[in-house]
Amino acid sequence: CRGARMDPCSFSNFHRCVTKHLTLNLSVDFHSHVIRGRVALTVEALQDRMSSLTLDTKDLKIVSVAAHGQAAPFSMGPKHGFKGTPLEITLPFDLSRGQHVIVEVSYETSPSATALQWLTPEQTAGKAEPYLFSQCQAHHCRSMIPCQDSPSVKHTYYAQVSVPKALVAVMSAIGDGQEVDPEDSGRLVYRFRQPVPIPSYLMAIVVGALESRVIGPRSRVWSEKELVEKAASEFSQTETMLKTAEDLVGPYVWGQYDILVLPPSPYGGMENPCLTFATPTLLAGDKSLSNVIAHEISHSWTGNLVTNRTWEHFWLNEGHTVYLERMIGRRLEGENFRHFKALGGWKDLQESVNTFGANNPLTNLVPSLEEVDPDEAFSSVPYEKGFALLYHLEELLGGPEVFMGFVKSYVQRFAYSSVTTEDWKTYLFSYFKDKADVLTKVDWNMWMSTPGMPSVKPRYDTSMADACMALARRWRTAEEQDLSTFTQADLKALSSHQLVEFLSLLLQEDPLPLAHVKKMQEVYDLNACLNAEIRCRWLRLCVRSRWEEAVPLALQMATEQGRMKFTRPLFRDVSNFEKFREEAASRFVAHRAAMHPVTAALVAKDLKIPA
DSSP, rough: OOOOOOOHHHHHOOOEEEEEEEEEEEEEEETTTEEEEEEEEEESSSTTTTEEEEEEESEEEEEEETTEEEEOEEOOOOBBBBBBBEEEEEEEEHHHHHEEEEEEEEEEEOOOOOTTEEEEEGGGGSSSEEEEEETTTTTGGTTTSOBSTTTTTTEEEEEEEETTOOEEEESSSSSEEEEOOOOOOEEEEEEEEEEEEEGGOOOOEESEEEEEEEEEETTEEEEEEEHHHHHHHHHHTTHHHHHHHHHHHOOSSSSSOOEEEEEOOOOEEEHHHHHOEEOGGGOOOSSTTTHHHHHHHHEEEEEEEEEEESGGEEEEEEHHHHHHHHHHHEEEEEEEEHHHHHHHHHHHHHHHHHHOOOGGGGGGOOOOTTTHHHHHHHIIIIIIIIHHHHHHHHHTTOHHHHHHHHHHHHHHHHHTEEEEEEHHHHHHHHTTTTGHHHHHHHHHHHHHHSSSSOOOOOOOOOOOHHHHHHHHHHHHHOOOGGGGGGOOOGGTTHHHHHHHHHHHHHHHHSOHHHHHHHHHHHHHHGGGGOHHOOOHHHHHHHHHTTOOTTHHHHHHHHSSSSSSSHHHHHHHHHHHHHHGGHHHHHHEEEEEEEHHHHHHHHHHTTOOOOO
């Protein structure tokens, strides 16, 4: 484990002082696409004679800095490719260890701030009002707020946000009322408080024409009015999932658990405290994609309550969250469903390893991120290799009930703090001290520090997967004259989860002959399917089989919904279809400005288009 006091993705000197609280005053300007802000950071000295503070910033215009009301000299360091620019503040006095100082920074964000996406009215469901949302994970909060932008630092916050009267503001916090802006009667000020300490990447803001519906005793769903009823119906099981999670890992400490359905956005979900962000691609109409909500709910414990100390230990957030999400699935759907989802996850891991290359150090469970942009390291590896390790330990140590006992104890032990893999492993050995002989036989170096697939494949129950495999094998081995044996009845016994798996199996091997995918459309009519997980895999299958009629549908899906999980592979597959390579590139360039900056940067890299 690298030095616990270092974070290769942050300039901040958090080994010398830490932020305990933020007070924010923000004014959102849709005309200029900027937020004008004032942040007061309550900072605690960890050493004697502490007289300087380094904050992370990215493309921020710093107007003034003060410490306890006295002007404080400041300078901007050299600009770094993805880390931004350090803000060096000299305090007008020395602090002793344990003392606090309130440092106020007035600033303005850039219209191209990587944390913020400004949508025109045309990009929203309602088409009438503009929209703003943030995405701070992993290291983008510094483009929205000057801060110690490292997951090793946790702080509470209070915020006041001024927005045009026609719009509503929500944040990753508890709403604390609103009033007419005393400086402009055409605007409203919304107030928020987050009393539980959080890392900067969980700061979040949304401003839009929002409505909400109650979906449980501590939950609302928020979205534009065009989607709000559909969303309320889709996420009606939220309270059941929350209670199941509490049963497994202990009390939910955040008070409110709301879900906000965004316009097109880069991630399936983002676990912002009190306000999970969800993509509209989850609105399948049959609750079949609500396992994403189980995942985000699980983050309330693993990630938000116990946090990876740096992004190199991201698997601690995601591996445990996938484990907990699947334990919720086990309670609600049965053990064979958990195994079925785990099998799918193993395939996702295989695809990530294939994409990166089996020797790529970014496929290590604990990669070095020295001079590596964490966005470029993002993949299913920390999720699924992390889950596979935890499942392997579960098998070795006595089964799901026994291992879940450890996960609960780990969460309670490290609640409200940030941890490294070494902290986790030390606690694992102390919790299972009577099974030390089993744990010492685990090949820790292979799991943590070796690229590629794990050499240990967990044993999963295949009962739900067997039907998918059998159907995939029939299509794989069918001669052209056999295609008449396929009928709509083939899918009757399969759930939507199994249909996703069936298509995933076909995507793992060489493309099907064109006649096969045409026949599949004829008998199954998959073009009519609205479930985004099914639709994406189906269109990729068609494009790989060189079915030209599928290309417009694939490019439409790639540009309409904004979710990286779908957008990147669809663009990649169309680009690999030689005849349409230029069309993929020109379509991307035409839509680039409407995409989330992180999505756009990664698709540009995939398509080898200059930034």
